[in-house]
Amino acid sequence: MTTLPLDPLTRKKIHRFRSIKRGYYSAIFLAAAILLSFGAELFVNSRALIVRYEGRFHFPTYGSILPGTTFGLDYRYETKYRELKRKFKAEGRGNWVLLPPAPYNAYENDLTEGIYPPTAPDAGSGHWLGTDSTGRDVLARLVYGFRTAIVFSILLLLCNYTIGVTIGCAMGYFGGKFDLFFQRIIEIWANVPFLYIIIIVASIMIPNFFTLMMIMLFFGWIQMTWYMRTATYKQKSREYVLAARAMGASDPYIIFQHIIPNTISIIVTFMPFSISSGVVVLTSLDYLGFGLPAPTPSWGELLRQGTSNLDALWIVSSVVVSMILLLTMVTFVGEAVREAFDPKKHTVYE
Amino acid sequence: MAPILEVKDLRVRFDTEAGPVRVVRGVDFELEKGKTLGIVGESGSGKSVTSLAIMRLLPRPSGVIEGGSVSLDGTDLTKLAPSEMRRFRGNRVSMVFQEPMTALNPVQTIRRQLGESYVLHHPSMTPGDIETASINLLEEVGIPAPEKRLDEYPHQLSGGMRQRVMIAIALACRPDILIADEPTTALDVTIQAQILSLIKRLQKEHGMAVIFITHDLGVIAEVCDEVIVMYAGRVVERRPVNDLFKKPRHPYTKGLLESIPRLDTEPKTMLPTIEGMVPDFSSLPEGCSFQNRCPHCVEDCKAAMPELDRLDEIGFSRCIRTEELHEEIR
Numbered sequence: 001m002t003t004l005p006l007d008p009l010t011r012k013k014i015h016r017f018r019s020i021k022r023g024y025y026s027a028i029f030l031a032a033a034i035l036l037s038f039g040a041e042l043f044v045n046s047r048a049l050i051v052r053y054e055g056r057f058h059f060p061t062y063g064s065i066l067p068g069t070t071f072g073l074d075y076r077y078e079t080k081y082r083e084l085k086r087k088f089k090a091e092g093r094g095n096w097v098l099l100p101p102a103p104y105n106a107y108e109n110d111l112t113e114g115i116y117p118p119t120a121p122d123a124g125s126g127h128w129l130g131t132d133s134t135g136r137d138v139l140a141r142l143v144y145g146f147r148t149a150i151v152f153s154i155l156l157l158l159c160n161y162t163i164g165v166t167i168g169c170a171m172g173y174f175g176g177k178f179d180l181f182f183q184r185i186i187e188i189w190a191n192v193p194f195l196y197i198i199i200i201v202a203s204i205m206i207p208n209f210f211t212l213m214m215i216m217l218f219f220g221w222i223q224m225t226w227y228m229r230t231a232t233y234k235q236k237s238r239e240y241v242l243a244a245r246a247m248g249a250s251d252p253y254i255i256f257q258h259i260i261p262n263t264i265s266i267i268v269t270f271m272p273f274s275i276s277s278g279v280v281v282l283t284s285l286d287y288l289g290f291g292l293p294a295p296t297p298s299w300g301e302l303l304r305q306g307t308s309n310l311d312a313l314w315i316v317s318s319v320v321v322s323m324i325l326l327l328t329m330v331t332f333v334g335e336a337v338r339e340a341f342d343p344k345k346h347t348v349y350e
Numbered sequence: 351m352a353p354i355l356e357v358k359d360l361r362v363r364f365d366t367e368a369g370p371v372r373v374v375r376g377v378d379f380e381l382e383k384g385k386t387l388g389i390v391g392e393s394g395s396g397k398s399v400t401s402l403a404i405m406r407l408l409p410r411p412s413g414v415i416e417g418g419s420v421s422l423d424g425t426d427l428t429k430l431a432p433s434e435m436r437r438f439r440g441n442r443v444s445m446v447f448q449e450p451m452t453a454l455n456p457v458q459t460i461r462r463q464l465g466e467s468y469v470l471h472h473p474s475m476t477p478g479d480i481e482t483a484s485i486n487l488l489e490e491v492g493i494p495a496p497e498k499r500l501d502e503y504p505h506q507l508s509g510g511m512r513q514r515v516m517i518a519i520a521l522a523c524r525p526d527i528l529i530a531d532e533p534t535t536a537l538d539v540t541i542q543a544q545i546l547s548l549i550k551r552l553q554k555e556h557g558m559a560v561i562f563i564t565h566d567l568g569v570i571a572e573v574c575d576e577v578i579v580m581y582a583g584r585v586v587e588r589r590p591v592n593d594l595f596k597k598p599r600h601p602y603t604k605g606l607l608e609s610i611p612r613l614d615t616e617p618k619t620m621l622p623t624i625e626g627m628v629p630d631f632s633s634l635p636e637g638c639s640f641q642n643r644c645p646h647c648v649e650d651c652k653a654a655m656p657e658l659d660r661l662d663e664i665g666f667s668r669c670i671r672t673e674e675l676h677e678e679i680r
Contacts, residue, residue, distance in 0.1 A: 009503070176411050239452040245407055246447075247440030247467050247519065250433075257466075261457045 016340040023336020026329035037147040044102040044140045048081040053088075053095050082126075102128055104137035106144040106297040111135045118312040130314040132305050138318055141297040146322070148292070149299060152213065153278030159217050160274065161267060164224025169255050169263075171225060172232025179229070186222055194219050202290040209292065216281065227270065231263040265341040272334030276327050283323065299323060353380035354526055354559050355404075360418035362396070362403050365411075371631045373399050375583040376418070378658075381527070386553065386560040388574035388591065390567060390606070394628045396583040397563050401529045404561075405445055406435050423526065441471045444520035448532040450512035454504040460515055461500040464488070467522040487518040491548060510541035514548065521552060528553070529561045534569060546572055567610055571595055576664075579603045582628060582639035585658055589665040599667040601644045601675065638669070646675055 018024045041061050042049065051058040053071050060066050060079070068075040071084055085097040103126045104110060110131060111117065117135035121128060129138040171179045198215055201207060207215070235241065236259065244254050279299075285291035286300020294301075299319055306316025362374035374396045381387050389397045402408050404420050406427060420427040422442060427435065444467075447453040454463060464484040468475050475483070481500070488496030491514040504512055513533060520528055530549060534542040550573055553560050562574055570577055570591065577594050579587040579602065587600040598604040605624040615621075626643040635641055637652040644651065650670055658668045669675070 009505075239447050239449050240455045242407060243445070243447055243453040243516070243519075244455075244466070245439070246405055246445040248436040248438070248470050249440075249466070250436055253470070258455050258458075262455065264457075 013340045017336050020336040020339055023332045023339075026332040027336070030326075030329050030333065033146070034150055037143060037150065040143050040147055043100050044104070044106075044137075044143045045100045046081065046103060046105040046108055048085070048097045048099050048103075050098040051081070051084070051096075099126075102126060102137065102139050102143075104140045106136065106140040107295055108137075109135040110137065118309060118315060120312075121314050129318045130312070132302065132315055133309055133312070138302070138315055141302055142299070142318060142322055144297040145299045145302065146326070148209075148297065149279045149282050150275075152209065152282050153275045156213055156216055156220060156278045157271060157274045159213070160220040161224055161271075163217070163221035165228050165260065165267065167221070168225035168228025169232045169259060172229040173236055173251065173255055173259065175233070175236075182225075186225060189219070190222050192219070198285060198290050206293045207291070212282070212285070212291065216278075223274075224267075224270070227266055228263060231266050232259055235259045235262050269334070269338045269341055272330050272337060276330040276334070279326065279330075352382075354383045354423055355381040355561075356419075356421045357400075357404065358419045358421075360400065360403060360420060361416040362399050362408065363414045363416045365414065368632060372416070373583050373631055374403060377578075377580070377583075377585055379578055379585070379588065381559045381561065383526070383559055384553070384557045385575045386562055386573055388562045388564065388570040388577040389580060390565060390570055390577060391580035392565065392628050394631075395580040397580050398531055400580070401445070401531055401561060401563055404529065405439060405443060406430075407439075407445075437471070440467050440520075440525070441523045442525055443527045443529065444523070444525040445529045445531065446513070446516050446520050446533045448535050450509055450516050450536065451504075453516055454512055456504055459501050459503055460488075460507075464500070464515070464519055464522065467519060471523050483522070484518075487522060488515070490521070490552070491515070491518045492544075493518075509537055510544065513537060513541075513545055517545070517548065517552070521556070524556060525558060527559045527561065529563070531563045532565070533562075535564070535566070542569070549573065567595075567606065579606070582634060583631065584639065584655075584668065585666070586640070586668045587666065588658070589661075589667075593665060599661060599665065599672050599675075600669050601646050602640050605643075646671055 017027075036043070041047070045061060047060045049059070049061055051060060051071065058066060058070070060081070065078040067077060068079045071079055073079065073084070081097055081099060082103055085099060088095040088097055109117075110125075110127070117131050118133050119125075119127065119131045119135070121130040127137050127139070129142065132138055132141065167182065171182050197218075198207075201211070201215055205211070232255075241254055241258060244258055249257070282291060283298070283300040283303065286298040287303050288300075289304070291300055292298050299322070302315060302319040303323075306312070306319055309315060357377060357379050360374055360377045361372065364371045364373055377396070377400050379387060389400065391397045399408070399413075402413075403415055404427065406415070408415070415428050418428070422438065425438075427438065427443075430438070461481070461484060464487060465477075465480045468480045468483060484500060485496045488499060493499055493511060493514055499507070499511075504515075507515065513536075517533075528549075533549070534545050537545060546569065549560065552558075560573075562570065564570060574591045577587075577589060577591050578585045579594075579600065581602050587594070587598070587603045589599070594603065595607065598607050602624070605622075608622040609624060611621055624643055629635065629639060629642065635652065637654055638644070638647075638656055641647045641651045648671065656668050656670045658666045659672060661667055661672065
């Protein structure tokens with residue numbers, strides 16, 4: 001294995017980050033959770049992982065639907081693998097079905113005559129965390145909701161930072177009237193009530209993933225500009241910027257090659273906190289009903305169901321526990337990153 | 351020989367909240383190829399601003415070149431468009447700064463910062479060419495094991511090494527003129543001597559002209575051919591270095607030279623100083639700027655600003671009493 005050519009300072013920062021145990025393990029756990037959520041179809045899905053039928057193997061997880069006729073059933077819509085499994089077992093002809101550990105998807109209503117949802121957690125039926133008020137699997141909705149929320153936050157963060165860093169740097173770098181003008185613009189902008197805009201938009205159209213992101217981006221870029229503006233002012237007055245100009249470097253070259261690399265610690269430090277705030281905002285919007293449209297699995301929607309069905313404690317407790325876990329871990333990571341980048345911690349007097 | 355750099359009546363103004371302040375009030379000089387010009391003066395005399403104005407690197411938007419011309423090989427730098435000016439900077443005119451600690455970007459390797467001038471001015475060079483050129487440069491400025499140094503960061507080098515790297519960066523494109531703005535002020539004395547002899551050696555090898563800005567007269571005596579002494583934004587005396595040290599003509603120069611401790615002065619006695627401070631630019635007195643500190647001031651000094659008079663073939667002094675004081679001073 002080749003090691004990355006890292007400079008000693010970066011290595012020191014990584015070392016320091018790893019020595020802060022709770023942050024380090026939270027980072028590993030979160031990274032694993034995010035990676036696993038991208039393969040969530042393999043763990044939480046109504047489609048089977050492997051089906052062996054008449055000597056042939058089928059892998060229905062990804063790809064187009066396999067109609068019931070594929071497995072000798074009498075319907076042309078998507079195979080019901082849980083029923084298929086019971087059927088094959090009863091027949092005992094060597095055919096078998098391997099289902100994921102949680103054999104439900106986030107959209108299907110698992111209803112049985114005479115039993116009214118929500119149903120309590122039950123390992124036998126495969127509803128590890130029970131079902132919600134319309135018979136959908138809570139675990140499935142939790143997992144897919146997590147994936148939506150985290151992808152949303154990361155994308156939002158990238159967009160916010162790209163815009164915020166660029167404008168903030170430009171404000172700090174060019175200063176003068178340009179800075180003054182943008183400061184006033186941002187002050188006005190920041191006073192537009194965010195929730196009202198969302199409510200207004202949600203009342204005239206059903207927001208989807210991208211419209212929601214656009215609305216949040218509309219306000220989200222502001223925060224970063226202030227930090228970047230001050231950081232750029234600080235870096236701009238350092239002599240190496242003058243030296244670069246004396247070498248004939250242009251303004252964009254100086255901003256991207258010299259100033260931004262020197263302010264990276266600020267950007268990195270804010271990232272985890274931005275991710276957690278992204279998750280919180282999306283969840284609260286969903287909770288209020290202004291978020292993603294109805295059947296989309298989301299934590300906010302689960303939370304709403306949970307709070308209105310407090311007798312079905314498994315709904316509210318599972319989402320609250322997941323939320324607390326996620327936010328605490330992100331905060332731990334953020335805290336560890338901040339510690340690792342703190343220049344004062346690198347000097348040790350022995 | 352035609353001068354490579356000709357500065358004529360250069361005027362610089364800073365627009366401050368308290369109104370415009372004229373910090374450079376008409377500076378003239380010529381610089382020939384291979385020669386070294388020293389600019390001396392107290393803090394606030396306008397020497398650094400003059401050099402920044404030549405490079406067109408005055409702080410924006412407050413610093414403005416009000417008038418005059420800076421012609422490099424016939425091109426007036428003050429009239430160039432910003433993008434054309436960028437082609438001159440680092441390429442034909444480069445600069446070495448005072449603080450080697452802060453003039454290098456702390457988060458980039460030496461390789462990157464050395465290669466920068468090639469990337470900016472010779473975009474056709476391949477990474478391999480740049481590496482060879484960078485190693486040669488580091489060798490030239492006397493850095494041992496240059497291959498190893500290339501991938502190090504500024505904080506891993508000592509102050510003297512960093513200043514050598516700065517000089518290497520400045521020399522990368524073989525400039526016609528090197529402006530050294532107090533390049534040795536932040537270094538200790540032994541390193542100072544090394545850096546000075548390095549600059550002298552490189553100047554001889556490349557035949558470049560050097561402008562040396564300093565308030566250290568010892569450094570001036572060491573490296574310069576000609577010296578201009580600045581006071582309150584104006585040149586007060588301009589002489590070849592030996593003449594200046596032997597026979598200063600302007601009372602200010604005399605005061606400067608007298609305030610250097612000498613081997614033959616009586617130990618434990620007061621060092622002569624020039625009384626008072628550089629006057630505030632916004633309230634310069636009518637007449638000679640040096641009048642309130644000058645021991646030879648007479649009524650006529652307060653009437654009008656003296657001209658920079660030619661003394662002989664090579665020297666100039668801005669004082670109405672130059673001739674009569676000539677005998678008095680030393």
